Amino acid sequence: MRLSELSERSGVKTATIKYYLREGLLPPGQRITATQAEYDEAHLRRLRLVRALIQVGRLPVATAREVLSHIDDASLGRTIRLGAALWSLPHGPDPDEEAPETAAAREAVERLLDRIGWATSQEIGSLSPAHRSLVSSVATLIRLGYPCDADYLAEQAGLMRQVAVQDLDMMETYPTEPEQVEMAVASAVLYEPLLMALRRMAQEEESARRYGL
Amino acid sequence: MRLSELSERSGVKTATIKYYLREGLLPPGQRITATQAEYDEAHLRRLRLVRALIQVGRLPVATAREVLSHIDDASLGRTIRLGAALWSLPHGPDPDEEAPETAAAREAVERLLDRIGWATSQEIGSLSPAHRSLVSSVATLIRLGYPCDADYLAEQAGLMRQVAVQDLDMMETYPTEPEQVEMAVASAVLYEPLLMALRRMAQEEESARRYGL
DNA sequence: CCCCATTGGAGAGTTCCACTATCCAATGAT
């Protein structure tokens, strides 16, 4: 199909598609003549993924390009490839090392991991974006005076563990590596708003159950 | 304290504080003279909350102002006040009614709510931002061809329900209404990255458990 | 008492980013 058809089928303006091509988010189509190119279903699918990453996942264009490049990179093994893709995803701001709360937060996280036995995270994991993001989140909550005690964290961590099991099960339903990596990215980026929507609905439901209305 | 001290203690530039004052995110200080104003601890706390909402929660300035106004509004009862604050929080894009996937997604959500018995959400809840956000998320996943079956959704919804119970328990530890509303906002905005960080760490942990390394 | 650094206020300017509009030459359907 031509660029204009790609545009119609995806609902994305041709100008925007050209922009994505320029930015390397979308591989160039197969050149038919000096002035025309042919796109296929793979382009359409990739384009939809790009839109989802940018619009739903709010990834900056540069980050989306990086993530996609990891999905495409066949030179790495699955574990590395998966890690590379996930670690380049956006995470909250890094912990502010100046702030005194950061030290307390780091210690709290340390104790948490110890308690629930997430060994990985302690050894190589203190470099993981997720780990730093967690420290930063806890520090912010402490600074604002919100409770963030060990029991609460452990409880929620346990629930997130169950969520993660579901996530990995779902990933395993895919046979090929690139599909698995893409699924992992989708799991991190696209299922996140879904989970958070479910959480807010659950809050509304539970709130209605407790206080009526 | 003066504006400059407020700036030092919060780590926010004076120019930015002035901007927030102008935008109504921060109440004006008490005027001492024609050219000077006095700020107190409440201003400092509010400023930190504003920064957290904007930087951690990624709220647009206008949205933050709206949310804060609901926190401050003493004219409403708790339930309404809480709802008003939470419903003005950002949620994903609204469902695209043009797209055929939206209808399927709406039906899937309908069936889900039926199955797990969240009555609230079906009656008044189809107007809730969380509900629309869920429909939109499911529609996106369907369009991209990712699995989103009833079993998966029900499973995750159950887990989110447990998370919500924790959330509400925490809210109840606060005695006064404005504190509860602020806690609810914090729960929706600030604990969200914390939960998602835990989820990603759990994924890393579970992944390591299954595939080694 | 005087002077000049500081303060708060107001408006314009800057930066970044995701697009989007404009051109242009080559093409290909009619």
Place this chain on the structure above:
DNA sequence: ATCATTGGATAGTGGAACTCTCCAATGGGG
């Protein structure tokens, strides 16, 4: 033959979140 279309390149647009520049009014140190 012709004229709308295509792909590519370049410059422009609009929104958001600051940030800079002035300015008049202090008010503390000498």
